[in-house]
Amino acid sequence: MKRISVVIIAMMAFYLTAAGQQTGTHSFALGDSVFLLDGKPFQMISGEMHYPRVPREAWRARMKMAKAMGLNTIGTYVFWNVHEPEKGHYDFSGNNDIAAFVNTAREEGLWVVLRPSPYVCAEWEFGGYPYWLQEEKGLVVRSKEPKYLEAYRNYIKEVGKQLAPLQVNHGGNILMVQVENEYGSYSNDKEYLDINRKIFQEAGFDGLLYTCDPEPAIKDGHLPGLLPAINGIDDPAKVKQLIRTWHSGKGPFYIAEWYPAWFDWWGTKHHTIPYEKYLGRLDSVLAAGISINMYMFHGGTTRGFMNGANYNDQNPYEPQISSYDYDAPLDEAGNATEKFMKFREVISRHLPADQVLPEVPAARPVIEIPAIRFTQTRSVFDLLPKPVNNTTPLTFEDLGQAYGWVLYRTTLNGGQAGLLKIKALRDYALVFINGKRAAVLDRRLNQDSLQVQLPKGKVTLELLVENLGRINFGPYLLQNKKGITEKVLLNDKELLNWQQFRLPFDTLPARTNKAYRLPRGNAPVLKEGTFVLSKTGDTYLDMSSWGKGTVWINGHNLGRYWEVGPQQTIYVPAEWLKKGVNHVAVLELLKPGVETLSGIERPVLDVLK
Numbered sequence: 001m002k003r004i005s006v007v008i009i010a011m012m013a014f015y016l017t018a019a020g021q022q023t024g025t026h027s028f029a030l031g032d033s034v035f036l037l038d039g040k041p042f043q044m045i046s047g048e049m050h051y052p053r054v055p056r057e058a059w060r061a062r063m064k065m066a067k068a069m070g071l072n073t074i075g076t077y078v079f080w081n082v083h084e085p086e087k088g089h090y091d092f093s094g095n096n097d098i099a100a101f102v103n104t105a106r107e108e109g110l111w112v113v114l115r116p117s118p119y120v121c122a123e124w125e126f127g128g129y130p131y132w133l134q135e136e137k138g139l140v141v142r143s144k145e146p147k148y149l150e151a152y153r154n155y156i157k158e159v160g161k162q163l164a165p166l167q168v169n170h171g172g173n174i175l176m177v178q179v180e181n182e183y184g185s186y187s188n189d190k191e192y193l194d195i196n197r198k199i200f201q202e203a204g205f206d207g208l209l210y211t212c213d214p215e216p217a218i219k220d221g222h223l224p225g226l227l228p229a230i231n232g233i234d235d236p237a238k239v240k241q242l243i244r245t246w247h248s249g250k251g252p253f254y255i256a257e258w259y260p261a262w263f264d265w266w267g268t269k270h271h272t273i274p275y276e277k278y279l280g281r282l283d284s285v286l287a288a289g290i291s292i293n294m295y296m297f298h299g300g301t302t303r304g305f306m307n308g309a310n311y312n313d314q315n316p317y318e319p320q321i322s323s324y325d326y327d328a329p330l331d332e333a334g335n336a337t338e339k340f341m342k343f344r345e346v347i348s349r350h351l352p353a354d355q356v357l358p359e360v361p362a363a364r365p366v367i368e369i370p371a372i373r374f375t376q377t378r379s380v381f382d383l384l385p386k387p388v389n390n391t392t393p394l395t396f397e398d399l400g401q402a403y404g405w406v407l408y409r410t411t412l413n414g415g416q417a418g419l420l421k422i423k424a425l426r427d428y429a430l431v432f433i434n435g436k437r438a439a440v441l442d443r444r445l446n447q448d449s450l451q452v453q454l455p456k457g458k459v460t461l462e463l464l465v466e467n468l469g470r471i472n473f474g475p476y477l478l479q480n481k482k483g484i485t486e487k488v489l490l491n492d493k494e495l496l497n498w499q500q501f502r503l504p505f506d507t508l509p510a511r512t513n514k515a516y517r518l519p520r521g522n523a524p525v526l527k528e529g530t531f532v533l534s535k536t537g538d539t540y541l542d543m544s545s546w547g548k549g550t551v552w553i554n555g556h557n558l559g560r561y562w563e564v565g566p567q568q569t570i571y572v573p574a575e576w577l578k579k580g581v582n583h584v585a586v587l588e589l590l591k592p593g594v595e596t597l598s599g600i601e602r603p604v605l606d607v608l609k
Helices: 002-016 056-069 097-108 131-135 147-165 190-204 215-221 234-246 276-287 338-348
Strands: 028-031 034-036 040-042 045-049 073-077 111-115 174-178 208-215 227-231 254-258 291-298 369-373 377-379 388-390 405-413 418-424 428-433 436-442 449-453 459-467 484-489 498-503 525-533 539-544 548-554 556-562 569-572 579-590 596-600
Touching: 028 208, 034 377, 045 056, 045 405, 045 459, 056 291, 056 338, 073 097, 073 174, 073 291, 147 190, 190 208, 190 579, 208 215, 215 227, 215 254, 215 556, 215 596, 227 569, 254 276, 276 291, 276 388, 276 484, 369 525, 405 428, 436 449, 556 569
Parallel strands: 045 073, 045 291, 073 111, 111 174, 174 208, 208 227, 227 254, 254 291
Antiparallel strands: 028 034, 034 040, 369 596, 377 525, 388 498, 405 459, 405 498, 418 449, 418 484, 428 436, 428 459, 525 579, 539 569, 539 596, 548 556, 548 579
16 A cells, blocks of 8 residues: 555656646746746747637647647737627636636646737737727727727736736746737837836736737837747747847847748638748757747637738738638647647657657547538528618618628619619628629629619619628728728719618527528528437538538537638537537528538638639
């Protein structure tokens, strides 16, 4: 018995050591060339992973994969629009429980670098800003404008309540906290940056703060006194030279975003970059003692309506796809890729001699779902709420609606022909004349008008407008309202007296026994059905024969699909399936006649149509 007790005690001691001994208060400081954890040199080998993009039930499994690749730290943004979806209404529950995410990392022996800047970019809707900021008259994001600073301060205080106690100097595992995010790519107001710093400190973030910027922006984006981290460069000599230049000739040296691949947007080829291009770079960075955060280690999925978009004067509007696979080392479903295994080999060469990496967990089980037939189909026109009436069209923001669709309806005199133009359409519209679809207008393609021939008599004009994602980067952050943002013209004459029907689809409409008429023609439809599983596993819904829309499984919004590609499947995590009866709903805009849906074992992320 004594011998067994000794073995148990030894095993417990080993477990505590392997967990990083992250239960007591630690110190984390800047040395001249390295980070100092409890006074000893510490090299962060970090990977970015965002809690809203991974089902909460899978956080721990993803973190075990991070440990198996050799990471000792997780980086994550904090997303304002998921935590304060409406002004003054905060949500840190379920998949938004960022404190639970940080604590799960601690339990898995991982440190955390926290990035709670109110602006995150991240290919995320409005760069993380909540839509309602645009309804605050005079408010200007990323500025010293008082209404913005007040909203920002209130939000960061709530974040501080959740996370400030989890900083390393309070016994937690948050090593350091980022102030703003690549601010030098946007502006150069050092007073604004200093206000950011003070807001963070007032909220309880009293540990190590830092900024990060790409090379051209570091001059404008760093704040004297804080560590300037660098994004997008992995030449060790250049990293050290840049940081020394802006940090009084000292380090430590931190690559805050190292890109092993890239993201995708609708209608553009899937981005992949061979791992061979990165192995030597990763090896040289680690050999030089530089700390690194790979963006992304694991991308996951941008579910719901949370994808962002890019736009500038040279390029068209580019909304991002729902898959955030990113060609990252850990794929969208959380499985190790060849890139993962090769990175693991490189990292293992730079670990302490006595550290052995855990075995790589097995790939997650996958299933195929047989063809699902839908038992109820309803026209979107049968799901309309009470309208909001106004002389001119109202934006989503005017209607107090963040995402989804708005149906605009007016009546006009027929018997005329001409050019129908939606001025400043944001972003995608189905045009119906007397209930029949006449056209599709797509902001990506600079489409905002069509020639019409109206029948005689009174004519009903309906415009179903979709928010495809607010811009998340650049100067157009300030021009991000959705819907019909200016006016509708017929032969240059403004059309007035509009009804607006809000269709946010933040939850699914209740199913009833009401006898709905069969949808006619090419009206958008909501299709619902069930399927039965004897076992669960990951699967991918094959949307290649569908047109455009959104899918829900058991109430979870899985994201958007669109036949233009490159994404032709939607990932369904095993955690959101169950043995027995499962419910599926599809909102289909373009092809209401499609009748079946099935799950396949592999994603299709690289097919353009």
